[in-house]
Amino acid sequence: MDYLIRTVRADEWEKARELRLAALQDPVAHLAFLDTYEAAVQRPDSFWRERTEGASEDGPGAMRQFVAEAPDGRWVGTALVLVERAGAELIFGASPEVEQTHVVGVFVREEARGSGVIDALFEAAAEWSWSLADPRIERVRLYVHAENTRAQAVYRRLGYTATGVRVAVPGSEDDVELEYELPRPA
Template identity: 75%
Template sequence: MDYSIRTLRADEWEKNRELRLAALQDPVAHLAFLDTYDDAVARPDSFWQERTLGGSESGAGAVRQFVAEAADGRWVGTVSVLVERAGAETFFGDVPEVEQAHVVGVFVRDEARGSGVIDALFAAAVEWCWSLAEPEIARVRLIVHGENGRAQAAYRRLGFAETGVKIPLGDEGTYELEFAVLRPAAVG
């Protein structure tokens, strides 16, 4: 499959909306996303415009969204990264001890799975994290449902390891796991 990885542009809200809605229709969406298709499809255009601006190169800088674009212009995958500051409460309610980034919104269309798209998306996202001068990111994390074996296997293959943090969910015995990769040591 021929594709390129790039940062989302602020004017691409319609394509961003379409890809998110496709992600929310995936058979494991209930394990992978904090959103539902019904809620997302009902949101006004202004929501998608703001969301897209926030993750674009034109955004405030605390969020960056990457897309995999096929040669025909169709988006086949996406990943977003949220910068989380040390000592500040995150969207998820925890307070990191170090400057970190949080990978969210991971999705690759069925037809692109196994083609290297996820590897390229993660490489771009993690490289962006390490490139930040302020804050200097110490680690990149993600949270994955304990029953989402497909995602866990992909994250391990990409160099992420379980940290031992388990987040209980509302259902008894159901949980999410934190995975992370640490900033490489400087050479020289």
Template identity: 60%
Template sequence: MDYVIRPVRADEWQQAKELRLTALQDPAAPVAFLETYENCLERTDEFWRERTTGASEEGAGGVRQFIAEAPDGSWAGTVSVLIERPDGGVVFGEGASVHQAHMVGVFVRPEARGRGLIEELFRAGMEWAWSLGEPLIERVRLYVHEDNPRAAAAYRRIGFTPTGETVPMPGDPTSRELEFAVPRP
């Protein structure tokens, strides 16, 4: 594989913004992401700077964004990992009863799909989560929309299995998000 999988750097906010806006224009975006392209277009440069800094190695440590960088420096994909603690807030789903990581913002550009990038992005994100000190992360989870079988199949290939927990899709209580998880090895 010719791609480098690495954490985003704080000064790369413009690339992070561009990749997110591209992801939000993907045909699967309505069932894959909890925000819209139009909403993100309204965000200020300061928002993108803070978001990228917070998810970088220079950030506070509770979030890490990983990217797949091509030899020409372009970004082909991304995933972010949020650390959830029982005494902290939760981004989506039920409150954390264990120390866990939550994978979000998964995207690989269409022209880069089928090359193993999603597996490599997840490997990097999960290795980072498992490497954190006490208290140890007990599991890594994610949510996938019930109408997104392509993503569900990719997550199963990586080793995620359905937990049985479902939550309503924000803005559409008739649709469900399915929780998948991997326990600590």
């Protein structure tokens, strides 16, 4: 694999925006993201600056965005990891009983799929999660649309297991997300 996996830097907001907009144009974006291209493209530069800064290597520590960078500097994949404290009120899903991280915004450009990028992004996300001392993370979780079987297969291959938790997709009466988890290694 010829890609560098690293955290974003605060000044890379334009690249972060471009990759997010590309993700939202993917054919399965309606299953993978709780956002739309139409909404995202209207957001001001200040939104993208703040979002990238907060997830950067120098950010406050509540989240990290990992990117896969090609030798030519082009970003071909990303995953965002959010810290969720036990008992905290969450935007999506039930309040956690343990300290955990939540992987969101996963995307790999079509030309990099099958190259190991997704594996490396998830490895970086888990390593960062396990490296946290306060809070000490007990599991990494994610949600995946019930119809997104391609992503479910990838997550199972990476060692994540379905917990049986199902959450209604906001704004939909029929769509459901399934929770997957990776427990902290013994």
